[in-house]
Amino acid sequence: MNPAPLLQLEDISKSFGGVHALKGVSFYLKAGEIHALLGENGAGKSTLIKVLGGIHIPEVGQILIDGKPAVIRGVGDADECGVRIIHQELSLAPNLSVAENIYLGRESATFGILDRKTMFRQAGELVEQLGLNEIADVRADVSCLCVAHQQLVEIARALSSRARILVLDEPTSSLSDGETEALFETLDRLRSEGVGIIYISHRLEEIIRLADRITVLRDGESVGTQPRGDLGRDQLISWMVGRDISDHFHRPPASSGEVVLEVKGLHSDQVNDVSFDLRKGEVLGFAGLVGAGRSELAKAIFGLEAGVTGKILVEGRRVLIRGPRDALDAGIVLVPEDRKAEGLVMNHSVAFNAALPWVADWIKGIFPDLRKRNSIVDRMIGNFRVRVSDPELPVETLSGGNQQKVLVGRWMEHRPKVIILDEPTRGVDVGAREEIFTLIGRLVQEGMAVMLISSDLEEVLGISHRIAVYKDQSIRRIGDVSEFSAESIMRDLTGSVLGTAESFVRMRH
Amino acid sequence: MNTLKRVAPLLIAIVLLLLLFRICVPNFLHPENLLDLTQQISINAILAFGMTLVILSGGIDLSVGALLALVGTTTVYFLTAGQTALGLCLAVPAGLVVAALFGLGNGVCASRTAMPPFIITLATMLIARGAALRFNEGRPMHVPDTQVLFLALGNGRLFGVIPVPVVVMLLLFAATSLLLHRTRFGQHLYAIGGNREAARFTGIPVARVEMLVYVLCSVLAGAAGMIHASQLYSAEPASGVMFELHAIAAAVVGGTSFTGGRGTMYGTLLGAIIIGILDKGLNQAGVHFSFQYIIKGLVILGAVYIDVRRRK
Numbered sequence: 161m162n163p164a165p166l167l168q169l170e171d172i173s174k175s176f177g178g179v180h181a182l183k184g185v186s187f188y189l190k191a192g193e194i195h196a197l198l199g200e201n202g203a204g205k206s207t208l209i210k211v212l213g214g215i216h217i218p219e220v221g222q223i224l225i226d227g228k229p230a231v232i233r234g235v236g237d238a239d240e241c242g243v244r245i246i247h248q249e250l251s252l253a254p255n256l257s258v259a260e261n262i263y264l265g266r267e268s269a270t271f272g273i274l275d276r277k278t279m280f281r282q283a284g285e286l287v288e289q290l291g292l293n294e295i296a297d298v299r300a301d302v303s304c305l306c307v308a309h310q311q312l313v314e315i316a317r318a319l320s321s322r323a324r325i326l327v328l329d330e331p332t333s334s335l336s337d338g339e340t341e342a343l344f345e346t347l348d349r350l351r352s353e354g355v356g357i358i359y360i361s362h363r364l365e366e367i368i369r370l371a372d373r374i375t376v377l378r379d380g381e382s383v384g385t386q387p388r389g390d391l392g393r394d395q396l397i398s399w400m401v402g403r404d405i406s407d408h409f410h411r412p413p414a415s416s417g418e419v420v421l422e423v424k425g426l427h428s429d430q431v432n433d434v435s436f437d438l439r440k441g442e443v444l445g446f447a448g449l450v451g452a453g454r455s456e457l458a459k460a461i462f463g464l465e466a467g468v469t470g471k472i473l474v475e476g477r478r479v480l481i482r483g484p485r486d487a488l489d490a491g492i493v494l495v496p497e498d499r500k501a502e503g504l505v506m507n508h509s510v511a512f513n514a515a516l517p518w519v520a521d522w523i524k525g526i527f528p529d530l531r532k533r534n535s536i537v538d539r540m541i542g543n544f545r546v547r548v549s550d551p552e553l554p555v556e557t558l559s560g561g562n563q564q565k566v567l568v569g570r571w572m573e574h575r576p577k578v579i580i581l582d583e584p585t586r587g588v589d590v591g592a593r594e595e596i597f598t599l600i601g602r603l604v605q606e607g608m609a610v611m612l613i614s615s616d617l618e619e620v621l622g623i624s625h626r627i628a629v630y631k632d633q634s635i636r637r638i639g640d641v642s643e644f645s646a647e648s649i650m651r652d653l654t655g656s657v658l659g660t661a662e663s664f665v666r667m668r669h
Numbered sequence: 670m671n672t673l674k675r676v677a678p679l680l681i682a683i684v685l686l687l688l689l690f691r692i693c694v695p696n697f698l699h700p701e702n703l704l705d706l707t708q709q710i711s712i713n714a715i716l717a718f719g720m721t722l723v724i725l726s727g728g729i730d731l732s733v734g735a736l737l738a739l740v741g742t743t744t745v746y747f748l749t750a751g752q753t754a755l756g757l758c759l760a761v762p763a764g765l766v767v768a769a770l771f772g773l774g775n776g777v778c779a780s781r782t783a784m785p786p787f788i789i790t791l792a793t794m795l796i797a798r799g800a801a802l803r804f805n806e807g808r809p810m811h812v813p814d815t816q817v818l819f820l821a822l823g824n825g826r827l828f829g830v831i832p833v834p835v836v837v838m839l840l841l842f843a844a845t846s847l848l849l850h851r852t853r854f855g856q857h858l859y860a861i862g863g864n865r866e867a868a869r870f871t872g873i874p875v876a877r878v879e880m881l882v883y884v885l886c887s888v889l890a891g892a893a894g895m896i897h898a899s900q901l902y903s904a905e906p907a908s909g910v911m912f913e914l915h916a917i918a919a920a921v922v923g924g925t926s927f928t929g930g931r932g933t934m935y936g937t938l939l940g941a942i943i944i945g946i947l948d949k950g951l952n953q954a955g956v957h958f959s960f961q962y963i964i965k966g967l968v969i970l971g972a973v974y975i976d977v978r979r980r981k
Contacts, residue, residue, distance in 0.1 A: 215870065235872035251870040253863035255930040256856075264860055265871035272852045 164227025166191040166356040167212075167325055172221035174207055181207040182218070183380045189325065189356040194347060196367040196388075197360045198396070199377035205360050206248060208377070209327050212358075213245040214238035225325075239266075242324030246314045246331050248360075254303035258295050259283035261302050262317045286320055291342050308335050315343065319350075326350065327358040332366060344370060364396050411641075412601035414625050417441050419476075420609045421492070421578045423461065426470035430456035432633040433470075438578060438609040443600060445624030445641075446613045447649050453633035454613045455497055458580045462487045462494040474577060488517070491577035495567050495584060497613075503567045504555050511537040511551040514570045521573075536573055544569035544599065561595050568599060579603060580611045585619060597623055617646050629653065675924065678975065679939040686943065690950035697953065704832060710945035711838035712737075712900075714938060715893040716916035717923075718845045719886030721937040724920055725849075725862045726882045727929030728779055728786035733890040734912035735797035736771055738905065740764040740894030742804040745904035748816050757819055765891050771797060772887025776880035794913070801906040809903040823899025834896045841889065846934035848885075854878065862929030918965075919944050922972040943972075 167189040174182040182204045189195050197205050210216040212223065214232045223230050225241055232238050238245070252261050259280045260267075268275050268282075283298040292312045295305065302310055311331065318326060328347075332340045347357060347370065361367055367374060368388065376383040376399060383399075391399075417440035426434045430453055438444050446454045460468045463481040472479055472490075479490040487494070496502035504513050514537045515522060522532040537551050544565045548558060555563060564584055571579065581600070585593045600623060603610055614620050620627060621644065628638040629652045636652050690697045716733050723730045747760035771793055778789040804810060812820060825833040849855040857878045860868040868875050893912075898904040923940025925932025947968060951961045 213870075235870060239872055247870060251864065251867035253860040253867050253930070255863035256859055260856060260859075264856070264867075265873050267853045267856055269853045272854060273847075274851050274853060274856060276851075 164224070165189060166226065168224040168227070169208070169212070170222050170224065172208065172211055172218045172223075174211060174216055174218045180380050182211070184221070185377065185380070185382045186221075187375050187382055187385065189358060191324075191356050192351055192354045193372040194351055194357045194359050194370045196371035196374045197358055197377065198367065198374055198399075203377040204380040205377055206329060207380075209245060209247075209329055209358070209360070212238065212243060212325075212327065213247075214243075235265075242322065243327065244318040244321075244323040244325070245327040246318050246329060248329040252302050252310055252313060255301065257299050257301055258287075258305075258313050258316075259298040261313050262286065262298070262320050264317070266321060283316075283320075287316055290316055290319060290346055292316055294339070308339060311335060312339065315346075319346070323350070323355055325356045325358070327360075329360045330362070331359075332361065332363065340366075367396070368392070411623050411625070412443065412604040414442065417607070420474065421611075422471075422473040422476075424471040424473070426457070426460055426468060426472070428456075428460055428465050428468040430465060430633060431460045431468070434633075434635055435470075436628060436635060436638060438611060440577075440607050440609055441604050442625040443604060443610045443612050443623055445620035445627045446611065446630050447617060447620045447627055447653070448615070448630035449653055450615050452630050454630050455582055456633070457630070458494055458582050458611070458613060461580065462492060464494075488576075491575075492580070493571040493576040493578065494580045495564075495571070495582060497582040497586065499560075499563055499567060504563060506556040507554050509552045510541070510546065510548050510555050510558065510566055513555050513566055514540045514551070517570060518573055540566070540569040540572065543572065545595075561593070564596055565599065568596075568603075575606075576608060578609045578611065580613070582613045583615065584612070585614065585616065617649060621646060621649075675933070676936060676939060678979075679923065679936065679943065682943055682972075683939065683946065686946045686950065690946065690954060693954040694950065697950065704830070704835075706945060706949050707835045708832040709949060710941055711832075711834040712893045712897055713912070713915050713919055713944065714838050714941035715841055715889050715896070716912055717919035717937045717941050718841060718934060719889035720913070720916040721920045721923075721925050721932055721934060722845070722849065722858065722882045723786075723886045724917070724925050724927060725858055725929055725932050726879055727862045727865070728879070728882070729790065729917070730775060730883065730886050731787065731790040731913050732771065732775065732794040732797055733886065733893075733916060734909035734914075735794045735801065736768060736887055736890045737894035737897060737909040737912055738907065739771075739797045739801040740768050740891040741898035741904035741908065742801045742810060742906050743767050744819075744895050745810045745812055745898055746804055748819060749810065749813055753815065756813075757816060760819070761895065764895055765888060768887045768891025768894070769884055772884035773880070775887065776883030779883060780876040780879035804904070804906055807906045809901075809905045811903045812898065819895075820899055820902065823896050823901075834900070837892065837896065841892065842934065842938055845885075845889075849934050854881070858882065859930055862931070864930075915944060918969050921976075922969060924976055940972075943968075 165188040169188070170186050172182050172185045173180070185204065185208060197208070199205050207216060211218050212232070214234045214237050217233060223232055230241050232241060232243075253264065256264070262283050263279055268278055280298055284296070287295055287298060292315070294309045295312050295316065302313060305313070315331065331343060335343065347359075351357060359367070359370055368391075371388045373385055373387050374391070374396075375385040419437045420440050421438040423437070424435050434457060436444070446457075448454050456465060459465050461472060461481070463483045463486055472481055474490045474492065479486065481487050481490065484494075500506055505516070511533070515533045518536055522529045522536065540546070541548065541551060546558070546562050546565045546569065548562065555566060558566070568579070568581070568584070584596050584600075600610055600612070612620065612624060621641065624641050626639065627641050627644050627649070629636045629649055631653055687698065696702055716737070719733065720730060744760045744764035747763050748756045750756060751759050775786070775790055775793055778784055779786045822833055822837070827833060827836050849858065857868065857873045860871070860873055861875055861878060865875065894909070897908065901908070919941035920932065920937045921927065921940070922943055923932070923936035923938070925937060944965070947965055948961070951964060956964070
């Protein structure tokens with residue numbers, strides 16, 4: 161008879177403010193195996209791990225360790241159960257030393273008095289034993305280390321006490337090949353010692369190299385678990401991509417007219433010599449990985465970046481863009497990625513936000529013309545079917561999709577020629593996504609040119625007329641959508657031996 | 670080595686200031702004058718120790734000056750009521766309990782609610798000030814002459830040489846630096862100030878540590894309040910105005926980072942000494958009090974600027 165698996169998660173559900181992050185996920189981990197968790201950004205991997213680590217408490221479901229129900233209601237509980245987690249975002253105290261971080265929360269002390277000498281000695285031994293020579297100076301402040309070495313401190317911390325279940329969330333994202341290999345050797349050793357390891361990575365090569373079994377999560381649900389067996393890279397990709405792409409996208413009919421925006425040799429710290437044109441009535445999709453520099457490109461075009469060289473032409477005339485005002489005057493509009501931080505004044509009303517860019521139109525000197533303001537607001541609400549009972553309600557009370565409509569709709573008062581949408585569907589639900597696509601369709605039909613930045617490949621492939629693959633701050637390939645497939649873009653983006661499927665699979669939260 | 674490097678500029682500043690005032694004030698370095706200086710520093714230093722703990726956690730406590738007055742009046746009230754040894758046994762614990770309760774209030778609000786510490790302690794500052802003014806209609810309350818022990822707290826001298834407030838200050842310095850630099854609590858405090866989320870993820874009881882920090886700060890303010898009342902032979906409900914700002918200045922000049930997570934107890938002690946030398950020196954040199962403010966302001970600005978630059 162098989163003994164009970166080391167860890168079982170049964171029917172775990174967790175939601176945040178009505179959004180279901182996990183919908184009844186079950187999965188088990190055996191002692192001495194490396195179990196890879198694959199899935200798109202927002203598929204629920206990090207949430208699942210936080211449930212295991214006691215940071216989130218699930219509404220439904222139970223966790224069994226060695227077949228016995230375990231109560232994990234806090235970080236301390238998880239720690240006692242032998243669960244060690246290396247979170248994706250670094251969780252180090254930068255003002256403390258390497259050794260202090262390794263033993264943070266588990267300091268050796270007698271009557272509260274720290275035994276620093278022992279701590280430094282043990283940390284030194286541990287680091288040596290793990291072969292992490294880069295952080296051999298355990299007295300150095302963590303803030304003096306580069307990110308990769310900080311990652312090593314996290315790893316050393318997780319392994320500093322006896323771990324039974326080790327969870328690594330994207331541990332290699334900032335490691336060099338050599339460091340990665342050293343980590344893998346450590347993981348192999350731990351596996352042979354009977355530690356159960358959950359390994360999350362977008363790098364398929366790593367999963368092929370390490371994993372015994374693989375579970376794929378999608379939209380908060382487990383799609384299935386398979387032994388790694390002979391699954392190759394391509395099979396993994398298609399398994400992750402899953403459903404048929406572009407089924408539920410309605411690409412607006414192409415009505416490409418004359419060139420409206422020409423970007424020539426745009427260059428700055430963050431943009432590496434980018435040139436492209438955008439035509440009237442088309443959607444140009446920018447595909448790429450998070451951090452490839454697409455938002456920076458958008459900001460450079462909109463005049464938000466300093467030290468930009470190169471030419472921008474609108475309808476054939478060169479325009480000088482020194483700031484957002486110049487861009488707006490030239491007919492270029494940017495709808496930023498982060499609605500909360502860069503887009504809307506969340507605690508103010510819908511009307512306030514909608515009329516904000518046009519203050520000069522309705523306040524002349526000291527005379528605000530409220531009738532004019534209200535007509536601007538009403539037009540926006542009517543044209544874009546914003547669902548709000550009263551325009552004076554704070555915009556934060558609206559759904560994500562309706563917020564996005566306010567953000568896009570408010571620019572339509574003075575018909576822009578070019579509209580740049582940076583991740584317009586991030587953090588909105590499926591229904592709102594559809595509405596945003598419809599919105600994009602309308603913009604295009606009315607003759608505007610849309611530059612769409614999205615890390616959701618399905619989306620880019622589904623609604624763009626042309627696609628630019630963006631990597632390392634420049635365009636790698638640009639062409640008609642028919643020349644692209646998810647797989648081919650993936651290859652462009654990952655290129656090297658270690659591929660990452662991140663963008664591919666980034667989707668709705 | 671690292672420590673020495675960090676405090677070197679402060680030590681140099683102290684030496685330079687002492688030499689400067691030696692030139693302006695002939696008997697500035699006379700032992701008796703220096704002892705007097707240390708005595709004057711004690712109260713601000715004690716407040717600054719508590720303030721350092723709070724600032725390290727990423728907070729601020731504006732209520733300590735008013736609390737100092739309230740603890741003074743409370744203590745003297747009980748001293749007068751009891752007159753004898755009984756009064757003393759009642760008064761000191763009563764004063765400290767009042768301080769601890771205010772600290773608990775600040776701490777609970779800061780750690781369990783989303784209210785910013787600046788506002789919380791601004792409010793409790795007003796409450797403490799109001800409460801202090803309830804005593805004796807806001808007029809000074811004389812310490813009974815029979816309370817010899819209490820009066821010794823502010824005016825006595827150990828072995829006839831070292832002022833008692835300095836002894837108390839040094840003991841509290843030893844205790845708080847031990848707490849901060851040698852205990853688990855101190856470690857957790859640095860972690861919280863450096864990266865709150867990280868502290869939470871590693872299972873540190875963030876709320877508890879934060880609460881304790883405010884309680885400690887208030888209790889230290891209470892101790893300072895008693896010394897202050899003793900030194901003045903009376904409790905003045907209106908005293909302690911701007912004391913919190915001097916304490917913040919001492920901590921910051923001593924290298925405590927306002928965003929939390931960086932700073933040391935000995936740095937704060939040196940910061941308090943610098944501010945104390947400036948105070949006394951400018952006074953004795955006969956600089957008009959208006960200029961004293963301006964000079965102190967500029968010194969603080971300069972010290973923090975240098976500290977920020979060095980950190981880059």
